[in-house]
Amino acid sequence: AAGVIQSPRHLIKEKRETATLKCYPIPRHDTVYWYQQGPGQDPQFLISFYEKMQSDKGSIPDRFSAQQFSDYHSELNMSSLELGDSALYFCASSLTGGNSPLHFGNGTRLTVT
Amino acid sequence: RKEVEQDPGPFNVPEGATVAFNCTYSNSASQSFFWYRQDCRKEPKLLMSVYSSGNEDGRFTAQLNRASQYISLLIRDSKLSDSATYLCAANTGGFKTIFGAGTRLFVKA
Numbered sequence: 001a002a003g004v005i006q007s008p009r010h011l012i013k014e015k016r017e018t019a020t021l022k023c024y025p026i027p028r029h030d031t032v033y034w035y036q037q038g039p040g041q042d043p044q045f046l047i048s049f050y051e052k053m054q055s056d057k058g059s060i061p062d063r064f065s066a067q068q069f070s071d072y073h074s075e076l077n078m079s080s081l082e083l084g085d086s087a088l089y090f091c092a093s094s095l096t097g098g099n100s101p102l103h104f105g106n107g108t109r110l111t112v113t
Numbered sequence: 114r115k116e117v118e119q120d121p122g123p124f125n126v127p128e129g130a131t132v133a134f135n136c137t138y139s140n141s142a143s144q145s146f147f148w149y150r151q152d153c154r155k156e157p158k159l160l161m162s163v164y165s166s167g168n169e170d171g172r173f174t175a176q177l178n179r180a181s182q183y184i185s186l187l188i189r190d191s192k193l194s195d196s197a198t199y200l201c202a203a204n205t206g207g208f209k210t211i212f213g214a215g216t217r218l219f220v221k222a
Contacts, residue, residue, distance in 0.1 A: 099164075
């Protein structure tokens with residue numbers, strides 16, 4: 001079965017650079033979520049989209065933005081990167097909203113040097 | 114106070130043991146709950162959804178107590194392969210699912 005696809009798997013950036021993470025949800029899933037997980041931390045909710053509209057926002061820094069496109073894929077844009085942004089970034093998708101379980105992609109490991 | 118709280122453990126148990134994890138949530142409007150398993154540096158994988166009073170799947174049983182706002186996960190006959198971090202999650206309304214910090218389990222031979 002098709003799963004959530006994230007790219008790239010690994011990304012190394014320097015401070016103050018920008019990064020773009022991509023996510024392709026499971027086909028027919030209409031909700032996409034982004035999470036940030038630091039070492040030894042729980043996944044922190046950043047933002048979600050339902051039917052290409054932003055639906056909920058969590059602890060997403062102002063330096064980050066995200067959108068969902070007409071083909072339902074989503075991109076997380078991160079600017080002015082800081083060392084503390086180094087983390088695993090997971091995208092998840094679900095069918096019709098939050099009461100359905102989330103299915104996660106493999107994640108993007110971002111290292112900021 | 115965190116919206117979803119778990120005992121971080123670690124729990125160290127021998128093979129064959131029964132182990133139980135608890136999770137509490139603060140948002141009484143939460144309707145759906147989930148247990149995920151996460152292996153080191155990997156993505157969380159859905160173990161079980163909990164919508165009503167509980168759910169059972171083989172060696173795994175989840176219970177929901179809405180009055181006390183907690184969810185539990187019971188693992189019977191632990192296997193070495195059950196060693197992982199177990200994450201509790203609650204949908205807090207809309208399109209926002211919040212995770213607990215996870216409970217680490219080590220099953221030893």
